[in-house]
Amino acid sequence: MELFRNRAGGRRARRIATFAAVTATVALIATGCAAGDSGSDGGSGADGSQTITFIPKQLNNPYTDVVLGGGEEGADAAGFASSEVVGPLDASASSQVSFINAETQAGTNVIVIAANDPDAVCSALEEARSGGAKIVAFDSDTNPDCRDVFISQVVAKDVALIQTKLIAEQIGGSGQIAILSATANATNQNEWIKYMEEDLAANYPDIELVAKVYGDDDDTKSFQEAQGLMQAYPDLKGIISPTTVGIAATARYLSTSEYKGKVALTGLGLPNEMRPFVKDGTVTEFALWDPAQLGYVAAFAGKALADGDITGAEGDTFEAGDLGEREVGADGIVIVGPPTVFDADNIDDYDF
């Protein structure tokens, strides 16, 4: 019996040491990470100390980075005490909910969100609103019941029409085309595609839309989908990719393949990403609005809502800094501006 006690003592000591080590590791990680940010959370409520948080569809997306850059600039200019960017690494439907919850708890005054799923974020946003937060949707709308205003790049129909116009010009008005989109559920892409299909049917009877594929806004997957399209449809004359990730990946594939210059590619792209492909002749023209303005206007709309200057009702107007006045339209939608077409002549004038 005595022997047993001796042994147990030694083992217990080791166990305790192990436990202490594990606890210390966990504690260090937790405090280390939390301490870095403890200074940045502003108080809530009072004027001059309002906080704004941007929740993009996903982090580390080049397009989103430009939008958020404009957003932070706008937040500064509009007079927010602090602005934050949080968000998931994958553009999945429900991953944004935890971030909204954390913001609700942090007492953030304005939440600016690009929804991955218009409904999945709804109940979390409702909870945030009941806690006093104002909700601005941008880039991709939520269910209209769950937000105060939606900042839309451009009129959805215009975005669609400019892309069908560009592809029609580039393929000479007839032939097979395909669409390489983002995720199968993406709110904005699906809306544009709907308008594109209508426009093609009504105005371009000789153009046949043979496939819609989804690159999930993932570079590799988009690249492979582009590759697959060329194999599946040897007669394909053009591809529309209404997403910046998709068009860049497709352009990369085309520029290294035998289809370079033969298969037309257009859609929505970032000038900085598309510059080499425009210069080497893979792409002749593509379109986009200035994404930074989207974030900029969203920040000012958030400020106007938080100050009580607007409620998001149709006809409300607010000043959006350097961009001048913007008006809230039907369903609480605010339009930023018309899309720009980029080609070899003007692409060097833009840096985003």
Added chain:
Amino acid sequence: MSETNTKESTATSVLSADTTKTLRDEPRGRTGWSRILLGRDAIMIYALIATIVVAMISVPRFASPVTTGFLLLDVIPVLLIAMPMTLIIITGEIDLSVASIAGLTSASIGVLWQAGFDIGLVLVLGVVIGLVAGAFNGFLVAVIGLPSLAVTIGTLALFRGLALVVIGDNAVANFPPELTGFFTSKLGATGIPTVMIGVVIIVLAFGVVLHFTPFGRGLYALGYSPEAARFVGIHVARSKFWLYVASGGVSALAGIFWTLRYSSARSDNASGLELAVIAAVLLGGVSIFGGKGSIPGVVAGVLLIGTINYALRLGRVSDVVLIIVTGTLLIASVITPSIADAIRRRRHDQRLRRSLPQA
């Protein structure tokens, strides 16, 4: 003395040594309270408590009932699926298709509800779909005897593909508000979600089955050695089959919870969840080689990862840091016992050498 002589004399003295003497420092297992208070499970629980305390002190606003509600809602799908996963990994198998089963269930109940079926019937059918999917896994693994890793990688893709076939690129969101409201409702002012009652019942059920029934004890034997388990009369195939069925059923429940909590039935719901579940189970002390692990440890593991994620998110730490932290924790949790084992073995060898009679 020459070298051969030394060896010979050692051999003789070992043979002639007093064999009635027991090896002094041969370690034995702990018993009684020390076993409970210093075991691997207890360490996980202490680590969990320590993390919560640290988070309460260092993360502003963490210490509130709101945290309890949001945190638990976040971990419920992982916690649910971790239960059957623990049992499956203890038997030395794995089920990678759980998240896809949840996705398939989500897509199916969305379509059935839209087709106008009664919501009660829709939910029952959802669970049935999960059970059938699980039984399919179980059949391939237990009856045909295929390796579970290969089978469930296959069904991971298969069930997710079926979900896409069922619902396509649509999303169904118009579930009855009373029902979706119930799934996010809290028990009074405690902040604990109402659905936790059901979750706790499921956790207790799996805990009792694993730790207090002959079936559950048999799973450990099965994980150590399937042959030996068969010889002592454990129904190896039958046990595995029912574990996969249970896994399918619980994954379906997680899928239903997911759908109604987010009021959105889609084909990509819960994608990638299987890895979160397996990470939490391994962190909770279950050996990937089978034969080791417990329900309390796994519950603590799930809550530990959930708490760290929630606290860091509340502290607005980027998700990039967050996955690095989770990964590091997992590696640490797997390495620490191995290092402890290696040290213990070394000490044991030293003691053994010391206590051998010297020439």
